[in-house]
Amino acid sequence: MKFLPLLMEIMQLLLLLAAAPLFAGWVKMVKCWSQGRTSPSLLQPYRDIAKLFSKDVVLAENASWIFRFTPYIVFGATLLAGGIIPILSVDLPLSATADVIALVALFAIARFFTALAGMDIGTAFGGMGSSREMTIASLAEPAMLMAVFTMSLASKSTSLSHIAQTISQSDIHMALRPSLAFAFLAFVMIAIAETGRIPVDNPETHLELTMIHEAMILEYSGRHLALIEWAGMMKLFLFMSLGAAAFFPWGIAGAGNMAAIPLALIYLIIKFTFAGVVLVLIETGLAKMRLFRVTEFLGAAFLLATLGMLAHFILE
């Protein structure tokens, strides 16, 4: 194995670990501005995580090893997912390990264990969160797969590095395909659902009737909660990176091109600054939906993604 890609891989993982809370802070900041509130500092998420790490853990009486190990598994699966998505460079040794289908499955592992942890403590809240999360996932995950299938059909590969490379090197007519437009729309809808943002779920509420993700992790505390929160921020960061890599890959450094890394970093900052604003606009512009409206929302995403694939089969 060559030294340079290995360095790139480590750099990217460190960037993910370090920048994910920053992006979460940025989204929160823009959200506060847009709603006319004073925002906390950009560094607040780091302080929150540091505080949680230093606290003791209180476990529920009935919690088994599933509950104790889930935070580590969630964190591990999310970090591994970060090793696959080309954030700065396509030259990643881990990208051959798992393709985009395996990436979806990695997020599924994290969700599977989070849902089990919700059932483990034996409260109504935990079960409620698990049930809702798995229902939403059972529509969002196939929609996500269909969206990534459409991207991989366009570039004839399911490897994310190849997808990013093919699309960034092709001319504008290659990139402006009807199938990709459908896939992009579906992807945005799914990303909102998967990262638990308004209008599907609200990360800031602990209102019993509406919470989904928060209900499952209600009993977590201390370092366990810190790991889960951090993994959640990384997941948001990764979905943004995935969207950038698959639909707007311009600026991501090519294979062996070390000199392009600083430029890639600048592109990344611009893309993410913009993406954060768009996310906030969606979140503040919409109200949270009732649970059974969410299925219509995700059903629409699933349909759009399938239409994208059909468009590829029939039109292209």
Add this chain to the structure above:
Amino acid sequence: MIFSPLDLASLSVLLFLLQVLLAPLFRKNERAMVHICFSLAAAASLLAVAAGIWTVENGTTEKAILVLGLPDLPFHLRLDPLSGFFLTTIGLLAFYVSVYSIGYVRGFIGQRPVMRLVIFYSFFIAGMLMVVLADDALFFLISWEFMAAASYFLVMYEDEKAENKRAAFLYLVIAHIGAVAILLSFGVMAGLATDFKDFSGYTFDAMRASQFPVEWATAAFFLSFFGFAAKAGIVPLHVWLPEAHPVAPSNISALMSGVMLKTAIYGIIRVTLDIIKVFPWWWGAVVLVFGLVSAVMGVLYALMQHDLKRLLAYHSVENIGIILIGIGLSMVFMSFQMPLIAALALTAGVYHTMNHAMFKGLLFMGAGAVLHATHERNMEEMGGLIHKMPWTAALFLIGCVSISALPPFNGFVSEWLTFQAFLLSPSLPAPILKLLMPIGAAILALTGALAAACFVKAFGVTFLGRWRGHHKPTIQEVNWPMRIGMMMAAATCLLLGILPTLFIGWMDTIPVQLVGSTISASAGTYGWLWLTPVAPERASYSGIIVFLGILAVVAAAYIMLHVKPGAIRRGHVWDCGFEKLTERMQYNATSFSMPIRRIFGYLFNIKEQVDLAQQSAHSAFPKRLNYYLKVRDRAWGWLYKPIAEASFWLSRKVGMLQQGRIQTYLIYSFITIILLLVFVI
């Protein structure tokens, strides 16, 4: 070499058949009978595995003719890579289940005679092994019936309950309707092979050698597909499956679901890709559509169940569907002369056959362990078993993760390969396939996600939370033979998940034999660590790196966070200040699947009723609520009820002939004789 693989396989079958002589010797000491007979069964299974692995590895084909059978119609045996693969699958699961049975069947001693179970268990496995070894229609059908009859008696084992008798009867009826269709299909092909002149066309070799006209071939294919579909439990012929599997003893359920259904898959592959060989593309499309419908309906019905074994039985319908998707895709690609992609799809289907045998066997064994410990099949009465049965819980969890197609376990690899086959389908020329393929991929994706939801429910409600039941039995972890049986199956699930390249390299003689191409050359381009079907830049996956990667991060995070010993305190759960939380307030199986029931409700026949019993002062505060829910299979109302009613109507009409008076019967005989004479003269 003194022994050949076929010798080993025959020896294995003989050992199983000899149990009928061995078991009665220990009638006095049932404990010894269980130990000796199931140990012998395990040894015999290993012989079958050895024969299968050997054959597939070398890609040899070996034939033999037995002097048994009818005059001039001897039995033919043949061991080629395809039957070798199924021999391995059956033998491997039979080995695990036999070890498990040593512990499991002990629980029946003193309650009911064990000898019946031991003998029919051996006959059942022998029947399955003979089915895959048979090389003529006669021996195939005899083995097929032998297997069906043995399993019928096993389903009937606990025959004091009316429910079990009904399930066994339903199983027998559908199995025989299927067997008749297979018989007719072989009749068509055997007849055409010799132009209906003599009986020599009954061997599969004679059928292979002949070219069938397309309309006759189509008739033969659909007859056999119907027959095998009835055995495999393909929607809408699946109704016997969720009735029969739960009532059988759990070691039998594991075998029925894990490998007996696979003999039908074997039959479909044998008839289409080996015997008929040349067929129009729409056969493959039909198989694909049935596979898709079975997959999604199977998992949706499974989600509605609260009986653990019924839930698993419906998942067999789903997984048989996934296998058929692979086989259907392979047939489509084969008919368009794309052998490489056909080999990919076939590999995916056959790989999933092995995977499903392993994880479904494991899950049924786990369900059996739960049943053994709690005497309960209803999930609504369970909960918190992970504290009492930690081994069973961990092993059952591995089964759940595998069947939910999560890496690094085996279910993911075969579904991943199936998706890759779908993604290669834009090159197909037929326009209708361009419509079918994206929808097919969408349905398969939906199936996978729903399966994960279903197994969160199955594991979460059974093993996690607190005990929900009204009575509290003392629950103990199961004995060691049961644990070891499950452990070996779980280890196989992991190995098949992290070493797919080795497994595909081993089984590449099957696609070579059937579709004339193989993916193993390209599958190992990057070395055995990475699985790269078709081309490395197209897709790659490494189960072992995913496994080690997650393990490394988990270990690193765990160690870093435990450098300074932090205190872990146990506290009460958050109850919103209510303070009167009870176990009955937890989510259970019915409430867990409620949102999905609401989304897909139109697919089921649902009766739901809420009664306010014991009215209090105000209707907003009832003292007690009764909730009734009944979810029925729509196939009953649409397909089976009309057929049952029609046959009852017909029987009543025919029954009018039966007057009970001797004079009437004499007149019938007289008329018959007159009619016969008229025809003869």
